[in-house]
Amino acid sequence: MAQSFKFELVSPERLLVSEEVEAVVIPGTEGEMTVMASHAPVMTGIKPGVIRVSRGGSQERYVVFGGFADILPESCTVLAESAVHVDDIDRDDLARRIQEAREDVADAKDDEARTRAEDYLAQLTTLESAIQ
Known part of the structure; x- marks a missing residue:
């Protein structure tokens, strides 16, 4: 059996999860990553996506819209x-x-703003596909 570790998922509104888990899959800004007990220390940004929490043979999924x-x-x-x-x-x-992200792409004032808006729109549409 996999070793467990403390996992907390916090949003501005509330604490969603605070328990011992076996693994967590996080949609990091540099790619999806799996966290398990004894993981090396790291801090990473989170992009819009689905966090998968595994414990006791079951899995829970949470939708996140950014963070770290x-x-x-x-x-x-x-x-x-x-x-x-x-x-x-x-x-x-x-x-x-x-829809707001599409409007941000259309209203972008420069290439940098357009690229950021396009990236966010791509993340949201990927998220939409993941939760279908």
Whole structure:
């Protein structure tokens, strides 16, 4: 059996998870990463995506919209800009965010702003596909 570690998922609204888990898959800005007990210390940004939490043979999924993760050998804390259990995702809110991102792409004043808006739009549409 896999060794467990403390995992916390925190959004500005509330603490969603605070328990011992076996593994957490995080949508890091540099790519998806799996965190397990005794992981090397690291801090990473989080992009919009799905966090998968494994414990006792079951898995829970949470949708996040950015933030960062602080990973230590004995714990992992994700501070999300926004987070909700995948079963509770408001599809209308996601559609609104995608529409706003499309408008941001169209309204971008320079190449740098357009690139950022396009990246965020791509992350949101990937997220939308992941929770279908």
